Amino acid sequence: MAEEIARNAHLASTVLKTLSDKQRSDALHSIRDALLHSKDSILAANRKDMQNAVDNNLSSSLIKRLDLSTNGKFDAMCDGIIDVAKLEDPLNKVTLATQLDDGLDLYRLTCPVGVLLIIFESRPEVIANISALAIKSGNAAILKGGKESLNTFQAMSSVINDVLQNKTDVPDNSIQLISTRGEVADLLKQDSYIDLVIPRGSNALVKNIKENTKIPVLGHADGICSIYLDKDLDVSKACKIVVDSKTNYPAGCNAVETLLIDKHLDKSLETQILKSLLDAKVTLHISPDLLSQIDESLLKEYVDQITPASEDDFRKEFLSFDIAVKAVENVQDAVLHINAHSSKHTDAIITENDKTADVFLKGIDSSGVYWNCSTRFADGFRYGFGTEVGISTNKIHSRGPVGLEGLVCYYYQMRGSGQVVGDYLGGGGTRVFKHKSLDPSSVIL
Amino acid sequence: MAEEIARNAHLASTVLKTLSDKQRSDALHSIRDALLHSKDSILAANRKDMQNAVDNNLSSSLIKRLDLSTNGKFDAMCDGIIDVAKLEDPLNKVTLATQLDDGLDLYRLTCPVGVLLIIFESRPEVIANISALAIKSGNAAILKGGKESLNTFQAMSSVINDVLQNKTDVPDNSIQLISTRGEVADLLKQDSYIDLVIPRGSNALVKNIKENTKIPVLGHADGICSIYLDKDLDVSKACKIVVDSKTNYPAGCNAVETLLIDKHLDKSLETQILKSLLDAKVTLHISPDLLSQIDESLLKEYVDQITPASEDDFRKEFLSFDIAVKAVENVQDAVLHINAHSSKHTDAIITENDKTADVFLKGIDSSGVYWNCSTRFADGFRYGFGTEVGISTNKIHSRGPVGLEGLVCYYYQMRGSGQVVGDYLGGGGTRVFKHKSLDPSSVIL
Numbered sequence: 001m002a003e004e005i006a007r008n009a010h011l012a013s014t015v016l017k018t019l020s021d022k023q024r025s026d027a028l029h030s031i032r033d034a035l036l037h038s039k040d041s042i043l044a045a046n047r048k049d050m051q052n053a054v055d056n057n058l059s060s061s062l063i064k065r066l067d068l069s070t071n072g073k074f075d076a077m078c079d080g081i082i083d084v085a086k087l088e089d090p091l092n093k094v095t096l097a098t099q100l101d102d103g104l105d106l107y108r109l110t111c112p113v114g115v116l117l118i119i120f121e122s123r124p125e126v127i128a129n130i131s132a133l134a135i136k137s138g139n140a141a142i143l144k145g146g147k148e149s150l151n152t153f154q155a156m157s158s159v160i161n162d163v164l165q166n167k168t169d170v171p172d173n174s175i176q177l178i179s180t181r182g183e184v185a186d187l188l189k190q191d192s193y194i195d196l197v198i199p200r201g202s203n204a205l206v207k208n209i210k211e212n213t214k215i216p217v218l219g220h221a222d223g224i225c226s227i228y229l230d231k232d233l234d235v236s237k238a239c240k241i242v243v244d245s246k247t248n249y250p251a252g253c254n255a256v257e258t259l260l261i262d263k264h265l266d267k268s269l270e271t272q273i274l275k276s277l278l279d280a281k282v283t284l285h286i287s288p289d290l291l292s293q294i295d296e297s298l299l300k301e302y303v304d305q306i307t308p309a310s311e312d313d314f315r316k317e318f319l320s321f322d323i324a325v326k327a328v329e330n331v332q333d334a335v336l337h338i339n340a341h342s343s344k345h346t347d348a349i350i351t352e353n354d355k356t357a358d359v360f361l362k363g364i365d366s367s368g369v370y371w372n373c374s375t376r377f378a379d380g381f382r383y384g385f386g387t388e389v390g391i392s393t394n395k396i397h398s399r400g401p402v403g404l405e406g407l408v409c410y411y412y413q414m415r416g417s418g419q420v421v422g423d424y425l426g427g428g429g430t431r432v433f434k435h436k437s438l439d440p441s442s443v444i445l
Numbered sequence: 446m447a448e449e450i451a452r453n454a455h456l457a458s459t460v461l462k463t464l465s466d467k468q469r470s471d472a473l474h475s476i477r478d479a480l481l482h483s484k485d486s487i488l489a490a491n492r493k494d495m496q497n498a499v500d501n502n503l504s505s506s507l508i509k510r511l512d513l514s515t516n517g518k519f520d521a522m523c524d525g526i527i528d529v530a531k532l533e534d535p536l537n538k539v540t541l542a543t544q545l546d547d548g549l550d551l552y553r554l555t556c557p558v559g560v561l562l563i564i565f566e567s568r569p570e571v572i573a574n575i576s577a578l579a580i581k582s583g584n585a586a587i588l589k590g591g592k593e594s595l596n597t598f599q600a601m602s603s604v605i606n607d608v609l610q611n612k613t614d615v616p617d618n619s620i621q622l623i624s625t626r627g628e629v630a631d632l633l634k635q636d637s638y639i640d641l642v643i644p645r646g647s648n649a650l651v652k653n654i655k656e657n658t659k660i661p662v663l664g665h666a667d668g669i670c671s672i673y674l675d676k677d678l679d680v681s682k683a684c685k686i687v688v689d690s691k692t693n694y695p696a697g698c699n700a701v702e703t704l705l706i707d708k709h710l711d712k713s714l715e716t717q718i719l720k721s722l723l724d725a726k727v728t729l730h731i732s733p734d735l736l737s738q739i740d741e742s743l744l745k746e747y748v749d750q751i752t753p754a755s756e757d758d759f760r761k762e763f764l765s766f767d768i769a770v771k772a773v774e775n776v777q778d779a780v781l782h783i784n785a786h787s788s789k790h791t792d793a794i795i796t797e798n799d800k801t802a803d804v805f806l807k808g809i810d811s812s813g814v815y816w817n818c819s820t821r822f823a824d825g826f827r828y829g830f831g832t833e834v835g836i837s838t839n840k841i842h843s844r845g846p847v848g849l850e851g852l853v854c855y856y857y858q859m860r861g862s863g864q865v866v867g868d869y870l871g872g873g874g875t876r877v878f879k880h881k882s883l884d885p886s887s888v889i890l
Contacts, residue, residue, distance in 0.1 A: 014784050018807040098829050104818060106828060114810060114840050195840040216661065216841050237863035244865030248872055339459050361858055362463040365559060373549060373861025376872065383551060383857070384543050384880035395559050395640040396661050397842040400857045412828070412845045413806055416818025418682035420689030427693055427821065435829035 002186030005142060005176055006193035009115045012173035013140035017112050019169055021089035027168035028085040028132050032078045034163045035128065035156065043069050045155035046124065053148055065122050066149055077125040080387070084132035087386050090404040091138050094445065097438035101431065103417035107443060110408045112138035114195035117187055119144045119209065121201035124152040130200075131160060131175050133389055137407040140174045142194070144184055146201075153179060188213035196407075200390055203317070218402065220393035222317050222343035223253025225375045228334040228360065229273060230351035231264040237372055238269075238350045239276035244374040245348070247280050251319050253391060254346055254378040258314055259325045260334045261290070271295040277323065278302040285309035287326040314341050331356050335363035342366055344393045346378040346400075367392065367399035413445070447631030450587060450621055451638035454560045457618035458585035462557050464614055466534035472613035473530040473577050477523045479608045480573065480601065488514050490600035491569065498593055510567045511594055522570040525832070529577035532831050535849040536583050539890065542883035546876065548862035552888060555853045557583035559640035562632055564589045564654065566646035569597040575645075576605060576620050578834055582852040585619045587639070589629055591646070598624060633658035641852075645835055648762070663847065665838035667762050667788035668698025670820045673779040673805065674718065675796035676709040682817055683714075683795045684721035689819040690793070692725050696764050698836060699791055699823040703759055704770045705779045706735070716740040722768065723747045730754035732771040759786050776801050780808035787811055789838045791823040791845075812837065812844035858890070 016024075035042065046068045053063045068074050096108035116139050120126045127143060134141035145153040157177035165172050178187075187194065188209065197217045199206045206221040227242055245256035259277075261270055274284060275298060283305045286294065291308055299306060313324040314337075328334045331349070338347050346368030349360040357371045368378045378401060380388020385403030392398045398406035421427035461469075480487065491513045498508045513519050541553035561584050565571045572588060579586035590598040602622035610617050623632075632639065633654065642662045644651045651666045672687055690701035704722075706715060719729060720743060728750045731739065736753055744751060758769040759782075773779045776794070783792050791813030794805040802816045813823045823846060825833020830848030837843045843851035866872035 010784070011781070014780060014808060014810070017810075018804070100822070100827065100829065104822075210659070214655070216839075234863070240863055240865050244867045248865070248867050335459060336456070339455070359463070363459060365459070365462075366856065368857045368859065370859040371861065372863055373859055374865040374867075376866035377545070377549075377859060377861075377864070378857075381871070382545065382866070382869070382878065384545065384878065394661075396854055399854060409841055409844060411811065412813045412823075414813065414815040414818055414822060416816065416822075418679070418685055418817055419822070420685050420693070420819040421821035421827070422689045422693050422819075424827070426826070433827065433829065 002183050002190060005178065005183070006115065006187060006190035008173040009140040009142050009176060010193040012171040013112065013115050015171045016135070016140055016174045017091075017138045019138070021091070023169040024135050024138065025085040027135055027164070027170040028081050030163050030167045031128075031131065031160055032081040034159050034167075035081075036078050038155070038159045039074060042152065042155045042159070043074065045151040048151040049149050058148065062122055062148065066124065066152075068124055068152060073125060077128045081128055081132045084129075084136050084387055087136065087404055090136070090408045094440040094443045095410060097440045097443045099436040099438055100433050101419065104419045105415050105438075107413045107415070107445065108410050109413055109445075111411050113407055113409050114139060115193055116141045116196050116198055116407070117144070117194045117215070118142070118198045118200065119184060119205065120199070121146040121205065122148045124149040124156065126200060127153060127156050127160075127177070129387065130389070133387065133404060133407065135170055135174060137404050139407055141176070142187060143175065143177045145177070145179065150179055153177065185212070188215065191215045198389060216397070218392050218394065218398060218406070219390050220253060220343065220345060222393070223255070223345045223391075224258065224315065224317050224341065224343040225254060225256045225345050226258040226260060226338050226342055226347045227256050227375065228260045228328070228331065228338070228347070228349045229262060229265055229270075230331060230349060230353060230356050231262040231266070232353035232356060233265070233269070233350045234352050235269045235272055238273050241348070241350055241372070241374050242273060243276050243280045245376055246277060246282055246323055247321065248374070248376050250321055252376065254375050255319070256375050257316065257318050257323060258341070259323055260328045260337060261325065262331070262334075263327050263329060267295070271298060274298060274325070278305050281321050283307065283322045285313045285322060285324045290325060290327040317343075331359045332363070335360060339363070339365045344395065345391065346370065346375045348373065348375050447628050447635060450623065450628070451560065451632060451635035453618040454585040454587050454621060455638040457616040458557065458559050460616045461580070461585055461619045462536075462583045464583070466536070468614040469580050469583065470530040472580055472609070472615040473526050475608050475612045476573075476576065476605055477526040479604050479612075480526075481523050483600070483604045484519060487597065487600045487604070488519065490596040493596040494594050503593065507567055507593065511569065511597075513569055513597060518570060522573045526573055526577045529574075529581050529832055532581065532849055535581070535853045537890075539885040539888045540855060542885045542888045544881040544883055545878050546864065549864045550860050550883075552858045552860075552890065553855050554858055554890075556856050558852055558854050559584060560638055561586045561641050561643055561852070562589070562639045562660070563587070563643045563645065564629060564650065565644070566591040566650065567593045569594040569601065571645060572598060572601050572605075572622070574832065575834070578832065578849060578852065580615055580619060582849050584852055586621070587632060588620065588622045590622070590624065595624055598622065630657070633660065636660045643834060661842070663837050663839065663843060663851070664835050665698060665788065665790060667838070668700070668790045668836075669703065669760065669762050669786065669788040670699060670701045670790050671703040671705060671783050671787055671792045672701050672820065673705045673773070673776065673783070673792070673794045674707060674710055674715075675776060675794060675798060675801050676707040676711070677798035677801060678710070678714070678795045679797050680714045680717055683718050686793070686795055686817070686819050687718060688721050688725045690821055691722060691727055691768055692766065693819070693821050695766055697821065699820050700764070701820050702761065702763050702768060703786070704768055705773045705782060706770065707776070707779075708772050708774055712740070716743060719743060719770070723750050726750075726766050728752065728767045730758045730767060730769045735770060735772040762788075776804045777808070780805060784808070784810045789840065790836065791815065791820045793818065793820050
């Protein structure tokens with residue numbers, strides 16, 4: 001069953017990748033129209049999911065995420081499909097062109113990755129968003145939603161499947177929606193058909209998937225972000241940035257979890273910055289050596305919010321109003337600490353010193369390295385990508401917030417007129433390659 | 446031990462990535478000078494390996510690969526290091542620049558992947574080539590050579606290590622050469638320090654490594670390349686291309702293994718093309734339905750070179766003067782066959798029909814898709830990359846021949862002046878992002 005789903009997705013991808021941008025975008029308009037047309041029945045299914053969630057005593061935040069009916073969420077979901085349709089076509093862009101010889105040209109073109117397996121938890125609007133991103137980028141997708149949104153998921157699936165079967169040039173199996181849990185384990189074994197797994201959900205979900213498949217996984221299992229406070233910082237910027245990075249949305253993967261302080265930072269400035277966090281209701285987990293030097297009055301005033309840090313606290317994603325704090329020798333020491341402890345997500349330095357900033361910006365291994373701004377900017381919408389599939393902490397392929405570009409790769413096209421290697425030097429012959437670079441933007445294929 | 450090696454490589458990479466192109470390239474010049482200076486002692490060690498190979502009755506082709514002393518191989522190896530030093534710096538290229546707001550700019554820059562584990566078999570000159578590529582691309586590398594070249598490997602290691610310790614800005618542990626076999630299994634477990642494994646050698650080696658690590662692997666386990674002969678082909682091009690693709694170097698991963706023939710191709714043209722392969726001493730493994738229609742005179746004249754194909758022959762990398770041959774309905778059928786059977790390496794169509802070529806070029810999933818030229822062109826030198834690390838059949842990150850660019854990825858740098866997300870729409874505030882695209886080539890960081 002899983003093999004059949006994966007093979008069908010592969011076959012669909014072979015056709016989908018050859019469609020024009022107009023054919024792919026038209027399909028998105030048809031899906032949007034059909035979802036709007038079926039709004040009542042989808043929201044009725046959604047009410048069932050909500051009732052089940054209440055009956056099963058699920059948390060109110062989960063129930064809120066399930067709800068498609070309030071705050072214009074349903075219409076926003078439909079608008080989002082059109083936003084994706086309007087984005088620039090990510091496919092068939094020529095990124096390299098070389099004339100190898102007379103009548104023998106090499107081109108590098110962007111192309112879809114192939115077949116995506118996307119696993120997500122409760123939010124039902126993800127179905128629309130992911131279907132749009134997959135079709136626009138020419139990738140076939142197998143979608144598996146959470147059991148809490150099963151009814152909504154099935155109602156939306158039947159609408160999308162009906163549109164693909166009857167009203168678009170996109171092959172039926174380009175988007176397959178599966179709802180039974182057992183199938184995921186089998187799908188994770190289909191590495192000959194599935195090219196990339198994208199888990200959207202809890203860190204536990206992502207970790208579990210990474211450990212159970214040979215297929216490349218795009219995502220992040222942790223968001224352990226750090227801020228380094230340099231001795232040459234501007235204190236008002238520092239206070240504003242650390243408070244925003246920690247408290248704007250502590251459950252976000254781009255919230256800061258570790259604060260590293262230059263030992264040579266003026267003690268009164270340090271106190272001022274820590275106080276701004278304490279006033280924002282943040283609990284500081286301070287390493288013992290730094291704790292022994294903390295301002296006495298702070299310790300008295302915020303006795304319940306200051307606690308000694310353990311070594312583990314510097315590898316922890318708190319996702320709450322907590323932060324680990326430690327002193328470091330200098331920027332090099334901060335870079336070493338971060339590269340050894342962070343999850344390669346996003347890290348920031350606060351300094352007015354250009355040279356110190358340069359050491360940090362060049363030395364940190366993470367997908368986002370910031371200077372004098374909040375780690376919370378790590379987000380596809382804020383980066384201007386229009387939308388995001390997720391944030392990747394991988395070291396290869398796509399890093400950081402992943403938009404449409406993160407779902408494409410490239411291939412080499414060679415166009416000849418009968419050339420063979422045996423005629424060239426190194427292959428047995430005497431001809432020499434020209435290797436003349438052409439301007440990719442002038443190439444029309 | 447493996448963990449220490451991997452951690453040391455990681456620490457070295459943190460420094461190496463911050464060095465300038467001049468510092469990295471100067472180190473390559475020092476390594477070249479030192480290798481030339483120690484030529485006699487390295488060749489003496491190489492003679493020991495050759496003698497051991499003779500004593501152990503190894504194949505003459507293996508002994509030939511081991512030999513560093515003939516055909517100017519040693520000097521060419523040293524020249525190759527300088528060729529890499531001269532290549533354009535692949536690091537710190539700005540590939541995207543966006544003004545998010547006044548004083549808040551986002552840049553995407555190329556950066557090293559991090560730590561590479563490179564495993565190769567007998568050819569000792571690979572040590573010099575790979576060390577040069579790693580240092581030039583700012584990646585730390587752990588190198589493991591084959592046991593047949595152990596003495597040469599140790600002699601070259603000691604020269605390279607001595608140079609890095611005493612004569613360059615590149616940290617000592619940027620290149621670590623290990624020679625015991627047991628360490629590889631342990632190194633493959635160091636996924637928190639090692640970012641990419643590059644196996645260079647037999648398909649068995651690559652397959653084995655892919656099955657035994659969670660670290661991404663760059664390489665190809667198979668090279669099953671196909672050529673499709675369309676009905677609208679030019680027969681002289683077809684004969685030349687199929688013979689070159691099959692016989693120029695049959696042991697190469699870019700040699701053709703499968704020939705698909707359009708059922709509507711004129712029978713006399715088909716016979717002419719098959720005859721050209723037979724005359725070049727190629728054995729044809731022909732699918733039963735096509736075999737029953739083969740020209741009688743061919744069957745008589747080449748009775749020892751024509752045999753029925755099994756289904757397995759169409760998933761086989763012969764690496765010899767053998768080819769599997771099959772008839773297909775049309776170009777769509779060829780695309781489906783190739784996408785289902787090939788190893789995503791390189792596939793070609795022979796046709797004079799632009800529209801048919803377009804279907805093939807757009808539909809094939811492989812990293813190389815060719816029109817009217819030999820599959821043997823799939824090679825980093827022929828592509829004009831100056832050098833190659835290997836050929837990748839992965840669907841993500843690097844595909845096809847991988848040069849320096851394949852060893853880099855990217856990160857996002859953000860430069861602000863105190864901005865926080867809480868001030869912006871969506872984060873709790875009212876400011877709106879500008880998202881103004883800047884010309885990356887005009888950015889100086």
